[in-house]
Amino acid sequence: MTCNLSRFSFPSLPLDRRSFLKATAASAMAAGLAPMGMSGRSRVAAQDANPLNAIFGEGGEAAGQGLAFADGMNLAMTGQGAFFGKVMSQGALLGAKTIGEAGGPTIEVTINDHQSGEVPPSVNGVRKLISQNKISTLQTSYGAPSEALIPIIQQSKVLTFNGGGSSPKQLYQEYLWQTRMLFAYDPTPGALHWLADTYPEAKKLAVIGTLENGVEALDELVPKLWPEYVPGGEIVAKEIHDVGATDFGEVIARIKSSNPDAIFTVSFGNDLGYIVKQFREANVPLPIVGIEFTQDAQTIAGDAYDTFVFATDYYDAENPNPWNAAFVASHTAEYGVAPEYYGSNYYEQVFVIWELMRRVIAAGGDPTSGEELQAALVANPVFKSVYGGDASATGEMSFDVEAHTINKPMGVFAVEGGKPKLLQPIAPELVPVKVKQEG
Numbered sequence: 159m160t161c162n163l164s165r166f167s168f169p170s171l172p173l174d175r176r177s178f179l180k181a182t183a184a185s186a187m188a189a190g191l192a193p194m195g196m197s198g199r200s201r202v203a204a205q206d207a208n209p210l211n212a213i214f215g216e217g218g219e220a221a222g223q224g225l226a227f228a229d230g231m232n233l234a235m236t237g238q239g240a241f242f243g244k245v246m247s248q249g250a251l252l253g254a255k256t257i258g259e260a261g262g263p264t265i266e267v268t269i270n271d272h273q274s275g276e277v278p279p280s281v282n283g284v285r286k287l288i289s290q291n292k293i294s295t296l297q298t299s300y301g302a303p304s305e306a307l308i309p310i311i312q313q314s315k316v317l318t319f320n321g322g323g324s325s326p327k328q329l330y331q332e333y334l335w336q337t338r339m340l341f342a343y344d345p346t347p348g349a350l351h352w353l354a355d356t357y358p359e360a361k362k363l364a365v366i367g368t369l370e371n372g373v374e375a376l377d378e379l380v381p382k383l384w385p386e387y388v389p390g391g392e393i394v395a396k397e398i399h400d401v402g403a404t405d406f407g408e409v410i411a412r413i414k415s416s417n418p419d420a421i422f423t424v425s426f427g428n429d430l431g432y433i434v435k436q437f438r439e440a441n442v443p444l445p446i447v448g449i450e451f452t453q454d455a456q457t458i459a460g461d462a463y464d465t466f467v468f469a470t471d472y473y474d475a476e477n478p479n480p481w482n483a484a485f486v487a488s489h490t491a492e493y494g495v496a497p498e499y500y501g502s503n504y505y506e507q508v509f510v511i512w513e514l515m516r517r518v519i520a521a522g523g524d525p526t527s528g529e530e531l532q533a534a535l536v537a538n539p540v541f542k543s544v545y546g547g548d549a550s551a552t553g554e555m556s557f558d559v560e561a562h563t564i565n566k567p568m569g570v571f572a573v574e575g576g577k578p579k580l581l582q583p584i585a586p587e588l589v590p591v592k593v594k595q596e597g
Contacts, residue, residue, distance in 0.1 A: 209484040210260040213542065213552060214513070217261010222515045222525060225263040229254070229511065230270065230287035230316075231504075232298040232307070237274030238402025239427055241454050242299060242500055246322060249501030250297055252492055253508030262512055263525075268293070272303040275370050275401060281306050288314045294526045295511050297504055301325035301341070301371035308334060317528040317535075319510065321503030324563075326374050330594045333532060335562045337507050337555075339471040339589070342372030342424040342449045345568055346379045348584030349447050349469035352570045353420055354387035357445055360419035361388060364395035366409065366433065372424030372449070379590065380422065394418050403429055406436045413442075420445045430466075431458030438462040453498060456576050463573045471545070471566040472578055473499040479547030502544055506555075510541050535559075561592040 208217075217223050231250060233243035247269055254265035268291045270283030280303030287293045288310070296311060298304040299322035311318045311333045320328060321337040328334055339345065353360065363384050367376045376396065384391040395416035397409045413421065421444055425433055430448055435458060437446060448468045456463045475486050475496040485505060489497040497505065515525040517534040524530055539557035545566050546553030556565050568584040 208256075208260045209480070210256060213481050213484070214260065214509070215516070220516065220519055221261050222263035222512070222519060223261045225515075225525060227263045227265045227295075227511075227515065227526060228291055228293045229265055229267050229508070230284065230291060230293035230296045231267055232270045232272055232280055232284055232287075232296060232303065234274040234299065235269060235271035237276075239274035239300070241427065241452065242322060243269075243271070245498060245501040246297075246299060246504040248493055249489075249497060249503070249505035250508050252489055253505040255492075256488055257508065257512050263515060265508065265511070272300065275300045275303055277303055277306045280304070281310065284310060288316060294528050295319070295531065297321070297507050299323050301328070304328055304334070315528040315532075317511075317514075317531045319507045321507055322500055323371050325371055326592070327595060329561045329563060329592055331562060333528065335535070335557060335564075337510070337564050338503050339566055339568055340563065340592075341426075342367075342375035343379065344589050345449050345469035345471070345584065346375045346422075346424070347383055347588040347590060348568060348570060349449060349467075350380065350383050350387055350422065351588060352467070352469065352582065353422070353445065353447050354384075354391075357420060358388075360445070361390050362392055362394040362416070362418045362420075364397070364413045364416055364418035364421045365393060366397045366399065366413075366421065366423040366425055368401050368425060368429075369398060370401050371426070375424050375449075399425070399429070401427070401429065404432050406433055407440075409433075410437055410440050410442065414440070418444065420447070422446075423448045426450050427452060428455055428458055431455030431463065434466050435459040435462045438465060451499070451571065451573065451578050456573065463576065466573050467570065467581070468573075468578075469568065469570045469584060470499075471568045472571055472580075473497070473502040473545060477544070477547070477553075478549040479544065479552050480549070481542060481552040482544040482547070485544050506544055510535075513541055558592070561594075563592060 231247060233246050234240060235243040250267055254267055258264055268287060270287055272280035284307055293316060296316050296318040298318055298320050301323045304320050304323060305327045308331050318334045319337050324336040324338050324340045326343055365376055365380055381393055395413050399409060434446055446466055450470050451468050486496050514531045514534045518525040518530045536559050539559050541555055543553035543555040570581045571578040572581050
């Protein structure tokens with residue numbers, strides 16, 4: 159299923175007449191069209207007052223104003239992962255809108271639904287985005303649906319970013335770049351290190367995950383690192399469940415029978431909320447450490463989530479960095495809530511695309527060419543970020559031009575009062591070295 163942003167709506171965001179008129183006006187602004195009564199001089203003044211122009215530079219021809227740019231998204235818009243599709247698309251659509259308002263190009267986003275991780279709709283839908291919508295860039299998500307796209311995007315030279323389901327098989331691939339630390343793989347050593355330091359008597363570890371992503375972390379890293387961090391440490395149980403499961407009774411029973419000292423999980427989304435809640439309801443008080451946090455999972459688990467610890471490159475909506483402050487303000491105005499981790503990554507990706515367009519335009523090239531956009535990224539892999547920074551400076555992120563990974567700060571977080579609280583940063587030396595996979 160593919161859909162154009164102008165026709166896609168979210169059940170939780172009803173579009174009444176007032177909202178429709180507001181959205182229509184916003185689309186006109188993004189396309190560089192002035193509202194009635196706004197002169198060219200007024201438009202320039204509006205851009206000058208836009209906080210994004212102070213961060214990214216003035217709008218106009220050099221910023222791509224007047225250009226039409228086709229971007230595609232490959233997301234979980236339906237199924238058990240629809241939460242991810244919702245927040246990811248919201249972040250990207252907001253980015254496209256605000257770039258237009260800042261005097262940038264008209265970025266039209268068309269969304270394909272991979273139905274929460276299914277490979278056939280991912281492949282077939284993206285083929286249509288390329289052949290029919292003529293996309294220059296793609297923003298994808300999940301592991302398996304993105305891995306299946308590699309030959310397609312390489313043949314078509316579509317510059318692709320994944321800010322949601324990064325996996326080792328996506329590394330070292332032309333035209334495919336990760337904008338988050340590798341899902342599960344990168345934070346696992348930091349998580350296990352914290353667990354070993356905090357609970358030195360814990361020897362026996364039970365692990366839980368899925369086959370959709372995080373497989374390498376469970377199969378390779380955990381069995382190798384846990385005995386290194388904990389003398390005599392061993393894995394006593396390994397449970398694999400379906401994505402979207404809500405009843406973990408049998409999993410809990412088998413893990414209890416293995417008598418572990420702690421639990422480590424690379425499960426994600428709402429699944430995590432059910433896991434933590436049901437372990438606590440079963441009177442299992444063991445430490446549970448994971449690799450992500452979503453507010454939806456916290457809502458499912460309720461107060462039980464205050465016993466959960468996770469490690470990741472967590473996004474902080476309260477970060478005072480000027481770009482992040484502008485992002486939070488615009489996201490709250492647009493959707494009524496502050497942004498979260500996944501939405502922030504896809505918002506950022508649109509700005510990476512815009513910056514690459516600026517660079518290609520400055521060099522006299524074609525800013526709709528995926529090949530030229532990637533060349534500009536390789537030539538200078540450093541970009542502004544809503545992560546990091548401080549009240550006086552934006553954050554900064556940089557790509558590894560060989561592995562096609564990103565460098566962002568990671569930490570170990572507790573949940574207190576339903577909100578994440580940093581316990582300690584993850585030292586850079588704990589991030590695994592990326593090895594190019596053969597085949």
